[in-house]
Amino acid sequence: MLLQELLGIDEEIYFVEESYLAQRTIERTLDYLNGVRRFVGEQRMRFIRVREGERTLGLLIFNSADEEVPVDFWSVFTGALAGAYSKKDFEALTDSLLIFNLLEKDIEVSSESWRDAVNEYYSLMLVNRNLCQGCTVRPESYGSIFSENRVNRVTEIFNILQEKGFYPEGRILEVCCGNGMSTLALYRLGLNPLAVEINKCAICQGLEQGVLNPQKTVVMDATALSRYFEPGSFDAVMGFMLGLVYEFNKELWLNIMRETISVANEGALMLFTVSSKPEIEILAEALFKAGVKGEIVDNTDSEGTYDQWFFVGRK
Ligand SMILES: C[S@@+](CC[C@H](N)C(=O)[O-])C[C@H]1O[C@@H](n2cnc3c(N)ncnc32)[C@H](O)[C@@H]1O
Numbered sequence: 001m002l003l004q005e006l007l008g009i010d011e012e013i014y015f016v017e018e019s020y021l022a023q024r025t026i027e028r029t030l031d032y033l034n035g036v037r038r039f040v041g042e043q044r045m046r047f048i049r050v051r052e053g054e055r056t057l058g059l060l061i062f063n064s065a066d067e068e069v070p071v072d073f074w075s076v077f078t079g080a081l082a083g084a085y086s087k088k089d090f091e092a093l094t095d096s097l098l099i100f101n102l103l104e105k106d107i108e109v110s111s112e113s114w115r116d117a118v119n120e121y122y123s124l125m126l127v128n129r130n131l132c133q134g135c136t137v138r139p140e141s142y143g144s145i146f147s148e149n150r151v152n153r154v155t156e157i158f159n160i161l162q163e164k165g166f167y168p169e170g171r172i173l174e175v176c177c178g179n180g181m182s183t184l185a186l187y188r189l190g191l192n193p194l195a196v197e198i199n200k201c202a203i204c205q206g207l208e209q210g211v212l213n214p215q216k217t218v219v220m221d222a223t224a225l226s227r228y229f230e231p232g233s234f235d236a237v238m239g240f241m242l243g244l245v246y247e248f249n250k251e252l253w254l255n256i257m258r259e260t261i262s263v264a265n266e267g268a269l270m271l272f273t274v275s276s277k278p279e280i281e282i283l284a285e286a287l288f289k290a291g292v293k294g295e296i297v298d299n300t301d302s303e304g305t306y307d308q309w310f311f312v313g314r315k
Contacts, residue, residue: 012073023081116215123214127207154185170235180206182240196220225259236269245279273307280309
């Protein structure tokens with residue numbers, strides 16, 4: 001696990017927050033650390049600090065095996081993914097603990113590596129069925145889930161983009177990634193998106209098949225992107241086979257369009273594919289209205305199913 005590698009530890013690790021999304025509000029983290037502050041002077045404790053420059057990204061506290069938990073482990077606390085106020089509270093609390101000088105290790109990592117390590121932890125928890133009690137879903141074979149034709153279809157879109165002078169670079173977000181069929185095409189093109197999807201079983205399947213990168217995959221509702229990412233966090237935002245988009249359910253998809261725009265940088269590439277012309281017209285209208293400049297591209301083929309129409313443009 002990346003986290004153990006970064007910190008040079010062999011023991012088990014557990015995050016106090018039960019999901020990636022809870023890392024935004026860190027209620028348990030703050031509550032627990034406040035508790036630790038009350039007895040830190042009285043008891044011998046072992047800490048590892050993770051920092052970027054002078055900013056504390058994370059704090060680990062060692063727990064010895066006992067009757068309740070028969071293995072040694074580290075509890076991991078982080079404020080790195082939290083909103084601005086909670087992050088400040090986390091840093092103030094950890095600073096107040098660090099004056100007791102109990103640091104066993106003080107490790108410098110980039111905030112990006114730390115974020116990858118946190119993502120990976122929750123991905124592994126998901127794929128190991130630790131987040132879904134009583135899951136009875138059995139793994140399926142790779143061939144019954146993933147289709148090379150579909151992956152190639154997505155790859156071909158990037159040839160068209162290149163001809164049109166649009167090619168993604170920098171920080172890439174893929175929304176509604178499903179089990180990673182479209183993400184696989186991006187990986188093969190050398191792109192390394194952060195892939196988000198609301199359906200945890202779809203993500204689990206993609207992780208289980210070794211398709212999705214556990215460090216860059218998050219279970220997340222794309223209608224709430226702006227709750228988790230600052231404005232301008234991505235240089236390219238994309239989504240493949242969005243929909244079905246109808247008049248009666250279009251609000252969901254328009255919401256996703258608005259959210260992607262809000263986390264995209266000025267000039268960011270925006271790319272969305274759908275199955276039918278009416279669907280892309282609905283999405284494009286919302287993007288144009290929000291000031292995105294771009295075009296609808298007819299990508300129809302004889303099969304008439306996947307990625308038949310797409311919108312490409314820039315914020
Ligand atoms: C047709 S699938 C496409 C999956 C993948 N992009 C592909 O091309 O194979 C559409 C995906 O959108 C996801 N989705 C729908 N609403 C969502 C939301 N609010 N947030 C994130 N994902 C969502 C669905 O769960 C589904 O996996």
